[in-house]
Amino acid sequence: MSSVKDVAQLAGVAVGTVSRVINNSGAVKPETRRKVEEAIRTLQYVPNEVARNFKMQKSKTVALLLPSIWHPFFSELAYYIEDELDLAGFKLMLCNSGGRPEKELYYLEMLQQNKVAGIVGITYNDVEHMVRTDIPIVSIDRHFDKTITCVTSDNYEGGRLALRELVKAGSTKPAFMGSRTELFSETMNRRDGFADEAEALGVEYVIYEKPDPVVDEDAYYEEFLERHRDIDGVFAITDMFAAKYIERAKKLGIRVPEDVRVIGYDGIQDHAYFHPVLSTIRQPVEEMARMTIQLLFKKIEGTEIEQETYRLPVTFRPGETT
Amino acid sequence: MSSVKDVAQLAGVAVGTVSRVINNSGAVKPETRRKVEEAIRTLQYVPNEVARNFKMQKSKTVALLLPSIWHPFFSELAYYIEDELDLAGFKLMLCNSGGRPEKELYYLEMLQQNKVAGIVGITYNDVEHMVRTDIPIVSIDRHFDKTITCVTSDNYEGGRLALRELVKAGSTKPAFMGSRTELFSETMNRRDGFADEAEALGVEYVIYEKPDPVVDEDAYYEEFLERHRDIDGVFAITDMFAAKYIERAKKLGIRVPEDVRVIGYDGIQDHAYFHPVLSTIRQPVEEMARMTIQLLFKKIEGTEIEQETYRLPVTFRPGETT
Numbered sequence: 302m303s304s305v306k307d308v309a310q311l312a313g314v315a316v317g318t319v320s321r322v323i324n325n326s327g328a329v330k331p332e333t334r335r336k337v338e339e340a341i342r343t344l345q346y347v348p349n350e351v352a353r354n355f356k357m358q359k360s361k362t363v364a365l366l367l368p369s370i371w372h373p374f375f376s377e378l379a380y381y382i383e384d385e386l387d388l389a390g391f392k393l394m395l396c397n398s399g400g401r402p403e404k405e406l407y408y409l410e411m412l413q414q415n416k417v418a419g420i421v422g423i424t425y426n427d428v429e430h431m432v433r434t435d436i437p438i439v440s441i442d443r444h445f446d447k448t449i450t451c452v453t454s455d456n457y458e459g460g461r462l463a464l465r466e467l468v469k470a471g472s473t474k475p476a477f478m479g480s481r482t483e484l485f486s487e488t489m490n491r492r493d494g495f496a497d498e499a500e501a502l503g504v505e506y507v508i509y510e511k512p513d514p515v516v517d518e519d520a521y522y523e524e525f526l527e528r529h530r531d532i533d534g535v536f537a538i539t540d541m542f543a544a545k546y547i548e549r550a551k552k553l554g555i556r557v558p559e560d561v562r563v564i565g566y567d568g569i570q571d572h573a574y575f576h577p578v579l580s581t582i583r584q585p586v587e588e589m590a591r592m593t594i595q596l597l598f599k600k601i602e603g604t605e606i607e608q609e610t611y612r613l614p615v616t617f618r619p620g621e622t623t
Numbered sequence: 624m625s626s627v628k629d630v631a632q633l634a635g636v637a638v639g640t641v642s643r644v645i646n647n648s649g650a651v652k653p654e655t656r657r658k659v660e661e662a663i664r665t666l667q668y669v670p671n672e673v674a675r676n677f678k679m680q681k682s683k684t685v686a687l688l689l690p691s692i693w694h695p696f697f698s699e700l701a702y703y704i705e706d707e708l709d710l711a712g713f714k715l716m717l718c719n720s721g722g723r724p725e726k727e728l729y730y731l732e733m734l735q736q737n738k739v740a741g742i743v744g745i746t747y748n749d750v751e752h753m754v755r756t757d758i759p760i761v762s763i764d765r766h767f768d769k770t771i772t773c774v775t776s777d778n779y780e781g782g783r784l785a786l787r788e789l790v791k792a793g794s795t796k797p798a799f800m801g802s803r804t805e806l807f808s809e810t811m812n813r814r815d816g817f818a819d820e821a822e823a824l825g826v827e828y829v830i831y832e833k834p835d836p837v838v839d840e841d842a843y844y845e846e847f848l849e850r851h852r853d854i855d856g857v858f859a860i861t862d863m864f865a866a867k868y869i870e871r872a873k874k875l876g877i878r879v880p881e882d883v884r885v886i887g888y889d890g891i892q893d894h895a896y897f898h899p900v901l902s903t904i905r906q907p908v909e910e911m912a913r914m915t916i917q918l919l920f921k922k923i924e925g926t927e928i929e930q931e932t933y934r935l936p937v938t939f940r941p942g943e944t945t
Contacts, residue, residue: 328728362716369702371893376698380691383719387726394684395717397705403640404709407650544896571693574866575897 303344312340317388324361324390360415362392363597364408366422368399373569374539374586378441381590382421389598391418412436419597422449437600439593442487450600452593453487454584455612460494462617463536463564463582464504470562470623472534474505478525478546479538480513487610488538491566491582495536507532522549533561540565540579547577547622563622570620578620585613625666634662639710646683646712682740684714685919686730690721695891696862696908700763703912704743711920713740734758741919744771759922761915764809772922774915775809776906777934782816784939785858785886785904786826792884792945794856796827800847800868801860802835809932810860813888813904817858829854844871855883862887862901869899869944885944892942900942907935 305323309316314333321329322337329337340346363386367375383393394417398404411417419437440451460477467475477495479488492508499506507529515521522545537543543565547557557563557577568583592611599606627645631638636655643651644659651659662668685708689697705715716739720726733739741759762773782799789797799817801810814830821828829851837843848871859865865887869879879885879899890905914933921928 328725328732365717370692370698370705371702373695373698376692376695376701379698379717380693380719383692383717387718393717395687395701395705395715396709397702403650410650541896548896570897574863574870575892575899577897 303346305346307344308337308340308346311344312336320388321390360418361390362394362417363594364394364396364411364417364420366396366398366405366408366420369397370395371397374567374584377569377571377586378590381587382594385591385594389594412438419601421593421597437597439597439600441589441593443484450596450606450608451487451610452589452596453610453612454589454615456487456490456615457494457497457612459566459582459615460491460496460536461498462494462615463491463566464495464498464502464506466564466580466617466619466623467534467536467562468502468504470534470558472562474507474532475499475534475536475562476507476509476525476529476532477536477538478509478542480515480542481510482513491536491538518545522546526550526553526555535561535563537563537565540567540569540581543579543581543622544577557622564617565622568618577622580620580623581618582615583618584615588613625668627668629666630659630662630668633666634658642710643712682737683712684716684739685916686716686718686733686739686742688718688720688727688730688742688744691719692717693719696889696906699891699893699908700912703909704916707913707916711916734760741923743915743919759919761919761922763911763915765806772918772928772930773809773932774911774918775932775934776911776937778809778812778937779816779819779934781888781904781937782813782818782858783820784816784937785813785888786817786820786824786828788886788902788939788941788945789856789858789884790824790826792856792880794884796829796854797821797856797858797884798829798831798847798851798854799858799860800831800864802837802864803832804835813858813860840867844868848872848875848877857883857885859885859887862889862891862903865901865903865944866899879944886939887944890940899944902942902945903940904937905940906937910935 305316305319309319312319314337318329318333319337322334365379365382367379370376370379379393379395386393396404396408405422408417408420412420419439422438422440422443438449440449442453443451464475477492479492481489492510496506496508509525509529511521525546526549535543535546537546543563547563550557550561555561563580565579565581568581568586570578592613596606596611627638627641631641634641636659640651640655641659644656687701687704689701692698692701701715701717708715718726718730727744730739730742734742741761744760744762744765760771762771764775765773786797799814801814803811814832818828818830831847831851833843844867847868857865857868859868865885869885872879872883877883885902887901887903890903890908892900914935918928918933
């Protein structure tokens with residue numbers, strides 16, 4: 302059976318163009334459309350269920366709820382989400398919902414009114430009572446007590462990996478530094494993986510956590526730096542936590558990585574022009590984004606989804622801090 | 624006359640909430656709605672033309688066309704644009720159009736079909752022939768040969784300011800480093816301001832430009848570093864150009880700012896956790912975003928706009944590179 306890629310190749314166009322012709326969405330030059338339609342006939346290509354169901358949907362817009370598009374991790378994620386939606390002729394509605402739960406509720410209403418076809422949510426609000434299992438929502442990182450499909454990176458393995466890399470870099474007393482949300486979040490597994498791996502290897506370790514969000518940053522880092530003078534490694538729950546720690550440690554004469562090795566989580570630096578380049582557990586952002594949209598499409602067409610949580614493998618990206 | 628702020632204060636809610644009640648958009652708790660309506664009656668508040676006209680518009684969605692949301696300057700801009708739209712009950716559709724002119728054309732089609740109420744475009748494609756003066760489009764930076772309202776920072780004054788700051792920091796032979804698009808772009812004024820101010824002050828200077836986009840970055844910076852060994856200051860057309868120059872210069876043993884002072888343009892670093900913290904000409908991103916949306920609203924309601932180009936003042940933000 303021919304695929305959309307075969308059609309694209311024969312017509313000499315991009316996959317996205319074929320998709321736009323099939324879905325009758327987006328600007329396609331008449332001549333290009335003709336070439337694609339010819340290729341479809343020649344190859345007897347049958348657009349798949351997803352594509353055909355899409356035609357019957359009222360809305361071809363997906364809402365993306367992010368705490369803030371300004372954050373580099375979220376803007377990278379949004380970039381790939383838009384790209385994956387575009388391939389299927391869908392458009393992206395963007396909402397910065399940070400600290401504004403009523404905005405999230407509004408998009409849930411739009412979903413009920415079929416004004417958006419689905420929602421991708423990175424929410425930290427308690428909207429649990431609002432959502433049913435069968436409505437087209439896919440969450441990233443946030444778990445929603447198992448009613449909502451969730452795509453996340455393998456936070457637990459990431460925590461284990463960070464511990465091993467700190468030890469490999471010479472750390473004998475590493476610390477985990479993070480924050481805890483009231484509701485369960487997948488990101489908490491970073492700490493658990495770190496702690497479990499330390500126990501397994503018999504490494505002495507420290508867990509330092511405060512309630513999320515950390516409002517008084519000065520107090521947060523001061524307390525850590527005062528109480529835990531003897532640590533020689535830090536696994537920070539995010540790259541930003543790592544960067545903030547390093548900046549403050551430097552002022553006290555603590556050298557990174559000579560005195561303290563530091564590993565972050567996320568991989569927000571996509572180039573090496575600003576320093577320190579963090580050693581970090583890199584999330585596969587592009588894969589997470591594309592998988593999220595593919596799962597959302599399944600939910601939109603009513604296909605059952607096998608797993609509740611999809612955890613994508615992470616990698617250690619060495620930088621200047623280990 | 625009472626303002627929306629007075630209503631918000633009396634009702635004890637945020638301005639955005641009042642806006643959602645007036646525009647009948649977004650989720651508002653019944654009790655909150657009642658409080659706001661009471662405050663409106665008490666203060667005899669009359670929603671302005673914009674708000675009332677909005678009710679009659681079919682679409683309450685605005686499309687934002689960006690080269691890439693992944694770039695920190697654009698993600699900051701998108702953040703404030705979404706916020707300003709939300710205050711008026713509008714939603715944001717996001718499109719990464721970088722290198723894909725057909726995506727931009729598609730949104731212009733949506734505008735003609737009234738599927739979006741307006742477009743904010745940071746486009747570098749030649750879509751000039753597609754657009755008329757009276758359709759609701761506001762451009763950022765790109766000039767469109769004067770048919771489209773454009774909001775930009777005062778690039779010319781920014782260039783002058785950069786030259787003066789380089790001289791103040793001890794530079795006697797500064798260089799401008801940038802790229803040139805084929806079509807006129809407001810950002811070209813950065814070079815002109817720099818050159819004019821150097822002439823006015825009798826300072827020897829260098830202009831280094833290549834066609835945009837710079838594909839072979841290695842060749843671009845190598846040629847500059849080889850040809851212009853005697854310069855002691857660099858004004859780069861963007862912060863990223865500055866950061867890339869500094870990284871390469873460092874490898875040749877050139878110290879910044881001791882040997883060469885460097886100033887960028889944009890102000891993409893919103894914190895000081897990664898180094899070098901660039902000395903830069905800071906664009907007033909929030910003001911640009913909010914003004915862009917206010918001008919777009921005027922165009923949507925058919926109000927004539929006084930100016931073709933709105934240039935907002937920039938400031939010098941000293942960092943570690945001068």
